Amino acid sequence: MSAIVGERDRLLQATAERFSTVADGKAILMSASTPVFRVNSAGEGAPGSIAITAKPVNVVGDIVFSVSAGTALQVNGNVATVDFANMTTDTALVQARIREFGVDYLANYMVSKVFDGAAGETGLAGLNTGQAFAYKRAAAAPADTPGDVIFTFATAAITTPAGNDLANGWSKNIPAGTAPLYVRVAAASSRNTTDKIAANEWAAAVQLAKDGVDGLNVISVPIYQRGATNIAPPLPTAVCTFTFATGKLAGLNNGWSTQVPSAGGAYLFMSGATAVSSVATDDIAPGEWAAAARLAADGAPGQRGTVTVTAPGYSIWSDASAVYELGRAGYGAPINRDVVTLYDATHAVTKFYVDGAWMVLGTVLNGSLLVDGTVAAKAIVGDTLGAIRANLGSVVAGDLYGTTLHGGPGYPTNSYAWPSNGGMGFHLSEQGLLIGNLHTGRYVQIASSGYVEMPGLVVNEGKAEFSGELKSVKGTFSGDLSSARVSVGTTDKATAFFEPEFPSVSLQSSASGVYIEASSLNSAAVFSTPEVLFKHNAPGWPAARRIRSGPVFFSIICTAVVDDQLSIWYRVNDGEWMWMSGVEERQGGDAPAATGYGLTLNIGVGGTVQFGVSATNASLRAADMRKLYLKQCQATVIARNF
Known part of the structure; x- marks a missing residue:
């Protein structure tokens, strides 16, 4: 390098750097989600636009974007956006430039259009x-x-x-x-x-x-024989022939048969063989029978049934004579409920045997001969009573166990459910007690879970909810009595309220204004919001806007900036809006105004009440409809149940 000797060399040494490579650590990086617009056969491009981001690396300065001719560019900071609609050429070159100390740093990004090919010709029909x-x-x-x-x-x-x-x-x-x-x-x-x-x-x-070889006929053939002992009898010794078409076996001997015999001894034996042949019959040789096995045996003789024996020639009763007459009649020793009558021309005694003793027998009645109402319940004594249906008078019992008791026209079956036929009655079972009919409003339910319900009172999980009317001539409450609200006075004119948390809600609007044009009077008659909506007994509705049924007193205080009216409106059950109260502003132009009012409404089951405000009078009119608006409105609505 030559020495710095001249004035020009000194100027060159003092000037700013004019060129710097990426290797110096300074650059601009450009990126986008996609570099291409896909153009379909209809000429529509996707995506609609491509955003290109320029990121400087170790370079300080404002980014200046430019684009090739035929394309418009939208720039926002370091992001340049190319819209498909504003790109008339097939390609567009977007360039980002930063100048630092007299040196320009450049980066280029190419955006292209990719076109779908033209539809081909229709091919030949298939075969x-x-x-x-x-x-x-x-x-x-x-x-x-x-x-x-x-x-x-x-x-x-x-x-x-x-x-x-x-x-x-x-x-x-x-x-x-x-x-x-x-x-x-x-x-x-x-x-x-x-x-x-x-x-x-x-x-x-x-x-x-092709036709195959004929198959085989195969069947198991059982045979039976009874014997007096449990020793198996000898098997058949003759050749037997079985016919497949009829299922018959011919040639059995030694007392065997193809059916279970009804007589011949207490022990039943069985043997069997398999008949196999490709023709209509098969011969079963003696050696083909399986060893005889005991299939069953008669059970031990059961006890005889009760009998009635009558014997003449006895002037007095004797237990020994009764036993003798039973044995002489062929019945052996007496059993419970055996009946014996000993008599002569002037004397007769009848007794029955129970647990080793002979008891005097009263009148014996055939059940089919009884007439309704002729036998009192006290005359019935028995070990077990079964299949009895009776209208019983007074019943004295020790431990009486029943699964279900029900009665009345509303409870014809043992189902634990309220009557659907309008009838009354009761149901008592392990599920609980039902009395009356829920659908008629006269009922009591006591469930096995502890749930209790009747008109005006529900007890569930230790909490009692009373919604009826409590009347008392006199009486006192001991301890602390807690209540959400207490009112003193009549239902239509309450004189005092004690209600720390009555339902209330605010209606606010901080919008620039709600304008009503003269030609669109009906379009802005009421300025309201669903938030100012009270509902009866709606579990999913916010607690602050739930009310009870019956008389409810609503009060509303509203302040707003208006020109030139302020009105309060309400409607019940989504019906027509009703004018409630209003006031006129008392100066020209927009000015603050305030109004308040209260009313009592009878709320039915499932009923709703909604409030709103407007910048009109009761007739939805104003002095100057061209300037009418309502803004900066705040209203507080309070609901009190009587």
């Missing part, structure tokens, strides 16, 4: 294809063909010739017979609805099936 089949039975593969046929693609079948028969004994369907079955197949292909298949187009005959 209909199918397969035609022809069948024939023969001892060997036939060399002849089914001949010329016409195949219809709609039915996928041969339609010419008509019928089932084809040439040379071939057929469209599988023919009956026992000879081997052969099939020929031909392919059908055409752009028309049918295709003519020539005789030489059929493939060679192929064996499709």
Whole structure:
């Protein structure tokens, strides 16, 4: 390098740097979500715009964007946006530039349009294809063909010739017979609805099936015999013949049979063999029977039933004589409920046997002879009473256990549910007690879970809710009494309220104004909001705007800046808006105004009340409709239940 000697060299040394490479650590980076617009056949581009971000690296200064001719650019800070609608060329070069100490730092980003290709020409119609089949039975593969046929693609079948028969004994369907079955197949292909298949187009005959070897008849054959002991009897010693068509076995001996015998001993034995043959019958040799096994045995004799015995020749009762007469009649020792009568010409005694003793028997009545109302309940004594349906008078019982009790026309079944037929009655079961009918408003429910409900009172999980009317001539409450609100006075004119948290809500608007043009009076009759909406007993509604049914007193105080009226409106159950109160501003132009009012409304079950304000009078009119507006409005609505 030469020494600095001249004035020009000194000036060059003092000037700012004019060029710097990326290697010096200074640059501008440009990026975008996509570099291309996709243009469809209709000329529509996607996306609608491409945002290109320029990021300086170790360079300080304002970024200046430029774009090639034919494209408009929108710049916002370090982001330049190219809209497809403003790009008339197929490509656009976006350039970002920063000048620092007299040196320009540049970066370029190319945006291109990519066009969908033109739609091609419509291709030729496709081919209909199918397969035609022809069948024939023969001892060997036939060399002849089914001949010329016409195949219809709609039915996928041969339609010419008509019928089932084809040439040379071939057929469209599988023919009956026992000879081997052969099939020929031909392919059908055409752009028309049918295709003519020539005789030489059929493939060679192929064996499709042939009759197989006859199968076997197989069945298990059981035989039975009774014996007096548990020792198995000897098996059959003769050859037996079984006929498969009838299921009959012939030739059994040694006391065996194909049916379970009803007599012959207490022990039932069984053996069996398998009949197998390809013909109609099969011979079962003696050695084919399985070893005899005991299948069942008679049970021990049961106890006899109760009997009634009458014996003459006895002037007095004797227990021993009663036992003797039972034995002489063939019944053996007495059992419970046996009845014996000993008598002579002038004397008769009847007793029944119970647990080792003979008891005097009263009158014995046949149940089918009883007439309703002729036997009192006290005359019925028994160990177990079953299948009894009776209208009982006074019942004295120890431990009375019942699953369900129900009565009355409203409870004809044992279902734990309120009557749907309008009837009354009761239901008592493990689920709880129902009395009356919920649908008539006269009812009581006490559930097994502890839930209690009746008109005006609900007790659930330790909390009681009373909504009825509490009347008392006199009385006192002990302890602390807590209430959400207490009113003193009549329902239509309350004289005092004690309600620390009554429902209330504010209606506010800080908008620039609500204007009403003379030509659109109805469009802005009421300025309201759903937030100023009170609902009866709505669990999902905010607690601050839930009210109870019955008389409810509403008060509203409203202040606003208006020109030139201020009115308060209300409506019930989404009905027509009703004017409630109003005031006129008392100076020209916009000015503050305030008004307040209160009214009592009877709220029904599920009812709603909504409030709103407007800058009109009760007739929705104002002195100057051209300047009418309402702004900076604030209203407080308070609801009090009586």
